[in-house]
Every structure is written in C-alpha cells, then in structure tokens.
Amino acid sequence: MDHTTPVIDAPKRKTILLAEHSGFCHGVQKAVDKTLAAGESSEKPVYVLGQLIHNQQVIDHLDAKSIRTVNSLDEVPEGSVCVIRTHGAPPQIVAEAEAKGVEVSDATCPDVRLVQNKAIQLAEEGYTVVIVGKDEHPEVIGIKAHSDLVGGATIVAINKVNEIQEKLKDIPKRRIGVVSQTTQMEENFFEMVKALSKVAKELKVFNTICPATYFRQNSALDLAGKVEFMVVVGGKNSSNTTHLAEICRGEGTPTIHIETYKELEDCEALQNANIIGVTAGASTPDWLIQEVVDYIQSL
Ligand code: SF4
Structure with missing residues (x-):
C-alpha cells in the first residue's frame, strides 16, 4: 500500500496520518496471490x-x-502441492519434497533469493559468512542452509553487537563477509558492520535489507516525528512489523503494536491523542489497516 495522499481527516476531532509506505510489499503480495491461485486452480x-x-x-x-x-514436510501427503513461504526454505527440504512426489510451488521472495545468492558467493570466496539476523528466523535458516552447501563454509547468524564475541569465539575471523536478513533494522545493521570491522582483517559487506523494509522503516520514522501517538499494525511474530514499532518508540513517540483493531478498544493513550499515525508491516493486508483506520475514525 503506497499512499500518494496520506492524510485522512476524521469527521470528529482526531486526525489520522498514514505512513507513505506501509502494508503488503511486492514479495508478500505475489506469494499470497500465487498461493490463492494454486488453491483455486489445482486439483491437488x-x-x-x-x-x-x-x-x-x-x-x-x-x-x-x-x-x-x-x-x-511429514504432514504434506504425496500427490499434493507444497508452497515454499516468502522466507525461503533449505534446499534439502525442497529436494525431499520432490523425492516424495510432492509438487513444489516456490513463493520465496526474490529479495530473499538475492541474500541466499550473496551468502553463497561469500562462502565460495572463502569468507566466514555473518548473517545479521536471528538464528531461529526461517529466512536465516534458509540462507544458512543454502550457503552451508559450499564445502568448508562457516556461516553464523548474529543479531546484536553484544553477541559478536561469543558467536565468533572459535570461528575464523580474518576474512568476514556480511549479509543481512532482509527485514533487519538499518541502524542495527550499520552498528554490526562497524563492530565487525574491528575484529576482521578483511570485511566484505552486502547490505541486503530489502527496499520494501527500508521504505517502511523510513516512512514510519518520518511519521512518528509528526504525530502524538503511533499505531503499528501487523503480526506480533513479524520481524519487520516489530522493528517498525521499535523505530517509532525510539523516536520518543508513544506507540502500540497491534494485530487487529480490537486491541485498541482499551487504549487510553489513543483516546487522549488528537493526531495519530498509522503504519503496518510488509505482511499486513490492506483490509486489516482499513479496519484500524475505521475504528479510530469512529472514536
Ligand atoms: S519484506 Fe522484503 S524480503 Fe520480505 S517479502 Fe517483502 S520484499 Fe520480500
């Protein structure tokens, strides 16, 4: 949802400003469309x-x-279609699915594919690969699994500067190659690169934060500076949405992270604010954002 006219004047006393970039990104939109189309057209x-x-x-x-x-994959029966999510999947899983007679429909976002390829490149060039991201995030698991296939590669996920020492304790540090989880916070990525430059003799960096994340983070930051209260809409388990809320709070703006408008019903800070900003993560559909706007307008 890229808004050209971001201002909505609520009929009563509240003004709602929508972030210029919010909601579904191209990768998510394509994945949802592809999956729904598979559901409609496939007999499997x-x-x-x-x-x-x-x-x-x-x-x-x-x-x-x-x-x-x-x-x-054990839950996917032979003869069915298995969609690979936007975050990608380890290549071994895809091979296993095909071997058991499952048709694979790959909805990996092209921006995630780019990170996988950059990590493979770094591993092939002999760098110790650092993924700036969370070990347990499905995208990071997929990136690791792809670059792991390069013989002798060392790949490690590190999310924060204070984890560097422990995570690289027994790992070669002379030549370090860096990629980022696509939805990483820019500021954190730059801090990580700075800190890694102090431990490596040679550092090669690919900033693989995706443009959709970059635009959503920057418009959230811009909007948070203009409003009294921010509402961030999206999954509580969504990295990119959680980061938007962190960015708004970092700007000193009172912020609530919700999944649906119902969580606003007891929100006193919202009741007291007159100028309210609304943004949403890349995995939040327009209809959920609209429900939030409609609810605030109704106050
Ligand atoms: S947030 Fe970025 S990487 Fe993730 S699906 Fe959207 S465009 Fe792709």
Whole structure:
C-alpha cells in the first residue's frame, strides 16, 4: 500500500496520518496471490510449509480456503502441492519434497533469493559468512542452509553487537563477509558492520535489507516525528512489523503494536491523542489497516 495522499481527516476531532509506505510489499503480495491461485486452480490439495507470511489473519484466510499451513514436510501427503513461504526454505527440504512426489510451488521472495545468492558467493570466496539476523528466523535458516552447501563454509547468524564475541569465539575471523536478513533494522545493521570491522582483517559487506523494509522503516520514522501517538499494525511474530514499532518508540513517540483493531478498544493513550499515525508491516493486508483506520475514525 503506497499512499500518494496520506492524510485522512476524521469527521470528529482526531486526525489520522498514514505512513507513505506501509502494508503488503511486492514479495508478500505475489506469494499470497500465487498461493490463492494454486488453491483455486489445482486439483491437488495445497499445503504451505510454515507460515506463508507472519500474519495470523492471512493464515486464517488461507485456511478458510482449505489451504493448510503445516510445520513439517511429514504432514504434506504425496500427490499434493507444497508452497515454499516468502522466507525461503533449505534446499534439502525442497529436494525431499520432490523425492516424495510432492509438487513444489516456490513463493520465496526474490529479495530473499538475492541474500541466499550473496551468502553463497561469500562462502565460495572463502569468507566466514555473518548473517545479521536471528538464528531461529526461517529466512536465516534458509540462507544458512543454502550457503552451508559450499564445502568448508562457516556461516553464523548474529543479531546484536553484544553477541559478536561469543558467536565468533572459535570461528575464523580474518576474512568476514556480511549479509543481512532482509527485514533487519538499518541502524542495527550499520552498528554490526562497524563492530565487525574491528575484529576482521578483511570485511566484505552486502547490505541486503530489502527496499520494501527500508521504505517502511523510513516512512514510519518520518511519521512518528509528526504525530502524538503511533499505531503499528501487523503480526506480533513479524520481524519487520516489530522493528517498525521499535523505530517509532525510539523516536520518543508513544506507540502500540497491534494485530487487529480490537486491541485498541482499551487504549487510553489513543483516546487522549488528537493526531495519530498509522503504519503496518510488509505482511499486513490492506483490509486489516482499513479496519484500524475505521475504528479510530469512529472514536
Ligand atoms: S519484506 Fe522484503 S524480503 Fe520480505 S517479502 Fe517483502 S520484499 Fe520480500
């Protein structure tokens, strides 16, 4: 949702400003469209391995269309379609699915694919690969698994500067190559690069934060400086949405992170504010954002 006219004047006393860039990014939109199309056109049952995107309401919507989200390939029967989520998947999983007679529909975002390829390149060039991101995030698991296939490669995920020493304790540090989880906070990425430059003799860096994340973070920051209260809409398990809320709070603006408008019902800070900013993560559909705007307008 890229807004050209971001201002909505509520009929009563509240003014709502929408972030210039918020909501579904191109990668998420394509993945959702592709999955829904598979559900409509395929005669085979369709499964998604892990949450297609980090938004429970969208997962529920897919479920209502009989597109099931499963946690393991063991739950995907032979003869069905298995969608690979936007965050990608380890290549071994894809090979395993095909070997058991499952049709793979790959909805990996092209921006995630780019990180996988950059990590492979760094591993092939002999760098110790540092992924700036969380070990347990599905995108990071996929990136690691891809670059792990390069013989002798060392790959480690580090999310914060204070983890560097421990995580690189027994790992070669002379030549370090860096990529970022696509939804990483820019500021954190730059701090990590600075800190890694102090431990490596040679540092090669690919800033792989995706443009959609960059634009959403910058417009959230810009908006937070103009309003009394920020509402950030999106999955509580969505990295990019959580980062938007952190950015707004970092700007000193009171902020609430919600999944649906219902969480605003007891929000006193919202009741007391006159100018309210609304933004949403890249995995938040327009209809959820609209429900939030409608609710605030109704106050
Ligand atoms: S947030 Fe970025 S990497 Fe993730 S799906 Fe959207 S465009 Fe792709």
